[in-house]
Amino acid sequence: MLSACVSLNVLAQKPKPIRVLIVDGFSNHDWKQTTAVTKWILEESGRFLVEVSTVPADSLERRAWNPDFTKYALIVQNTNNIQNPNLRWPTHAEKQLEEYVRNGGGLYILHSANNAFSHWKEYDKMIGLGWRRASEGYALEVDEAKKITRIAPNEGKGTGHGDRFNALIQVLTPHPINKGYPKKWQTANTEVYYFPRGPAENIRVLSCAFDSTSTKRTWPVEWVVKYGKGRVYNSSLGHLWKGESYPPAYRCIGYQTTVIRAAEWLATGNVTFPVPANFPTATTQRLRAEDSFQMP
Structure with a gap:
């Protein structure tokens, strides 16, 4: 009987999974x-229950697409219309996302999602920085003293990147997401955006990397934005191109750990997921096995 009571007590204390919605449907x-x-x-972390809402391809169905963001503690944005600017969310869905985040919701901008929706000014404010033309906002750069400099609109270039490489991520700002991380850690096959641009308001740059394949300058890699009462995480990490299959960028233990910890922070304001013992270091890359994930 005592054993049964202990088991029931453990079950009672187990937290409910955090509800997450991934929005997808179009991207390059x-x-x-x-x-x-x-x-x-x-x-797999045991902390989340994830659902997916795919924006319909049919234009009439897309206009009627109306997800209820308020059912979730976190929205993961995985749509990108950079190659087809006329492909957008319906206006009512845009307004609902703005209201959701403004009222305290969490928003994860997943890699190329920061390339999207240059027409949507509130989206620019939510993401802080993204893939934009030289005229479209401030760019942030990190100097040798690890201080952030602002580059005015029309100074420098529009956003871009050189070849992918195993970038050395440098923690710039202590934060619950990166608490316990090495000051520097190796990624795998990563894009480092140069001249990421946007309003750059209410923003904290968490990490940066030296762009060794193109500009030979240091640029932000991860940043968080406060939008109303809500929290937004944005990063150039997480590139998965057509024709790839669970590539090293996604097998990177540092990347997977960061996804989980960023998601938990966005949803709850806290991070409980531990930094694994085999987290990458400044000199050692750590990847999960190629067969650790299989497409459903």
């Missing part, structure tokens, strides 16, 4: 696989 990246592997990463 492999959005279907990106959604599948992200859902798996989050659910």
Whole structure:
């Protein structure tokens, strides 16, 4: 009887999973696989219950698409219309996302999602920085003293990136997401955006990396934005291109850990997921096995 009571007590104390919604449906990246592997990463942690809402391809159905964001503690944005600017969310869905985040919701901008929706000014405010033309906002750069400099609109270039490489992520700002991380850690096959641009308001840059394949300058990699009462996490990490299958960028233990910890912070304001013992270091890359994930 005592054993049964202890077991029931443990079950009673087990927290409910955090409800997450991934929004996908169009991108110049492999959005279907990106959604599948992200859902798996989050659910494998035991902390999340993930659902997916796919924006319909049919224009009439898309206009009627009306997800209820308020049912979730976190929205993961995985749509990108950079190659087709006329492909957008319906206006009512845009307004609902703004209200959701403004009222305290969490929003994860997943890699190429920060390329999206240049027409949507409140989206620019939510993401802080994104893939934008030189005229479209401030760019942030990190100097040798690890201080952030603002580059005015029309100074420098529009956003871009060089070849992918195993970037050395440098923690710039202590934060619950990166608490316990090495000051520097190796990613795998990563894009480092140069001249990321936007309003850059209410923003904290968490990490940066030296762009060794193009500009030979240091640029933000991860940042968080306060939008109303809500929290937004945005990053250039997480590239998954068409024709790839669970690539090293996604197998990176540092990346997977960051996805989980960022999601938990966005949803709750706290981070309880531990930094694993085999987290990458400044000199050692750490990847999960190629067969650790299989497309459903």
